Amino acid sequence: MAELTFYTNPMSRGRMVRWLLEELGVPYETRVIAYGPEMKSAEYLAINPMGKVPAIQHKGQVVTEVAAICAYLADAFPQAGLAPAVDSPARASYYRWLFFGAGPMEYAISNQACGFVPDEKQRRFVGYGSMAEVLNALEQVLSANDYLAGTQFTAADVYVGSQIGWGMQFKTIEPRPVFEAYWQRLVARPAAQRAAEIDNALLEAKG
Missing domain, CATH: 3.40.30.10 (Glutaredoxin)
Known part of the structure; x- marks a missing residue:
């Protein structure tokens, strides 16, 4: 093996x-x-x-x-x-957005695909609030930085970026200009193309 x-x-x-x-x-x-x-x-x-x-x-x-x-x-x-050094300030953002993708983002997309949209009361305990809040959080960080951890492309961009790209393709994520520009940066990478x-x-x- x-x-x-x-x-x-x-x-x-x-x-x-x-x-x-x-x-x-x-x-x-x-x-x-x-x-x-x-x-x-x-x-x-x-x-x-x-x-x-x-x-x-x-x-x-x-x-x-x-x-x-x-x-x-x-x-x-x-x-x-593909990960900021342990002593780098960017390590915090790297962990934050990698697991944001595994938690709030994943749940929000899955629930929406299954037809479940939490009402105002349910938003208090579903862990992500609403799809709009998830997308707004991502738009905020990607409006300020080229990548989720700042200037460095990381494994978080592979994971979260793929969800954004596929979401726009399959219409589970609205194609905001910031997301489209981010996705184009990612798919231009030779490794992504290979x-x-x-x-x-x-x-x-x-x-």
């Missing part, structure tokens, strides 16, 4: 991790897991008991959940510069 193994499906959030891996520029083995019986097989459930992708296995250790994978890989391969080419080729081969 390779030192770094990536379990994914090209029609999943694994595309975020693929992009991050291409940013790292380190060797990795890809294992495409099909939806259905293979993803729920005993063999794959031993990797991820949730029976979903993506997941990674690095030096014998398994990491699941995209935000956790992003944070782990950025720290495991510091030479790529990752998309790899996963799109897997989709074509499958279809």
Whole structure:
């Protein structure tokens, strides 16, 4: 087994991790897991008991959940510069927005896609208030900075940026000018383009 193994499906959030891996520029083995019986097989459930992708296995250790994978890989391969140094003031913003993406943003988008819009009373305990508040918070930080942690592109931009880009594509996030400009900066990155080419080729081969 390779030192770094990536379990994914090209029609999943694994595309975020693929992009991050291409940013790292380190060797990795890809294992495409099909939806259905293979993803729920005993063999794959031993990797991820949730029976979903993506997941990674690095030096014998398994990491699941995209935000956790992003944070782990950025720290495991510091030479790529995908996380601010521990003693950098930008580290606070990096953590803040990475986990904002995994918490309020993810919940708001998922609830909206499922047709649940919290009323005024429910907004007090859903953890994100409303979709408008989530988007306003993101617009505020991206109006002041090119990237979520300031001037440095990080793993937080891979994760949150992907959600913004896909959200605009599938019309779950309104295409505000700030978001469109941010997404164009991200997709211009060579690693983002390589990752998309790899996963799109897997989709074509499958279809």
